[in-house]
Amino acid sequence: MFNAHTRLADMITCNPTLVLLMPRLGISFGFGDKTVAEVCKTYGLPLDFVLLVCNLYTTGEPLPDEQGIASLDMRLLVPYLQASHRYYTEERLPHLQRHLAAVGERAGERCGAVLDRFFEGYKQDIADHFALEEQKIFPYLQSLEKGGSAKPSLSRHFSHNHTDLREKISDLLQILYKYIPSDAPVEELNELIFGLLQLSSDFERHALIEDHVMLPYIAYLERRQS
């Protein structure tokens, strides 16, 4: 488990996928030998929150309890989630779609069109999912923080369908492994497959943070109001 005195470079050495979190947390490279506490001080970031996210992202633990949620400085939560959404929709998905198009191009017109339609549908699912969060959940959370009234029906209604987001990735992977014509370009296929696997595991961590940090935090704020 990382603590305040762990050097940020050591954390990333231990779990290289943490590089993905740096821009989402607003940290730039070139932090030298600074510990995570020192880096957070430099950027004015809440240390406990940054540590929690980095640990969750690395080991899936610790899942904070009620007291932990109440004592965390959550000012970075919504900006962090929004930055993650932007990364998925503006960087990752277009990147993967380019590789998919290259695979489809060589796999024949019909196959290419089918794959493209599938991916467009998937992008739409993700856009709908994120839109619900950005337009309903985040504003609700922020209004609660400012003392707004609780509407528990809204957060309860917010059924988290993170499994769906990963289900289609898994389906696409199966299709790529098993049913794509054998003359599809190997390099593009590899890029696509590893990119999809990475996105899927990123989504899994993202869901962990939403389900075990964001939703309990909303529940905590609702209880505080009532």
Added chain:
Amino acid sequence: MTKRIDILVAEPSEIIVEGLSSLLSKRSDYSLLAPLHDATILEERVRTLQPDLLLLNPTLLSHPEKLHLAAVQQAAPSMALVAVVYQYVEPSVLSLFPHTIDIREARNRIAAIVDEAVQDIRTHASEQEDYELSDRETQVLVLIAQGLSSKEIADRLCISIHTVNTHRKNITHKTGIRSVAGLAVYAMLHNLA
């Protein structure tokens, strides 16, 4: 028609090989491969011929027997093993064989043991999973891909919704695909839609 069973006998005594061959040749679905009298080329022979059944005298195995037998088995992983014994064989070696024929037993008892071993092979073969979609599953898949609900599919095919759900489960198991969109891609790539 039942599948033909290829049997390889590896036994030093010619007279016992003759006896076993005569016994087994009465069965039209058993086919006897050229026998071996020592184990020097056993592994290679097994790898080339891929017999379904090996009748082997364990004393032919070189020490350590367990490793030698494992190598032979690896040459044809689905091959069944039957020990042929008439001398003392270490129990630890004998235990490596699921079936044992003692040559001194009655003729029909020996035939029965071979039949048991063959039965095991056939049961095992039918347990091996078939990942081809059945005609009915293909029909259901096409309707799922068209966006029909389980209820609509049940009505269309005049089957119960429970049966539709069983088909859905089998389709997912066989293709590895869960989502409707994914199944639609499968249908298109297989020219079903």
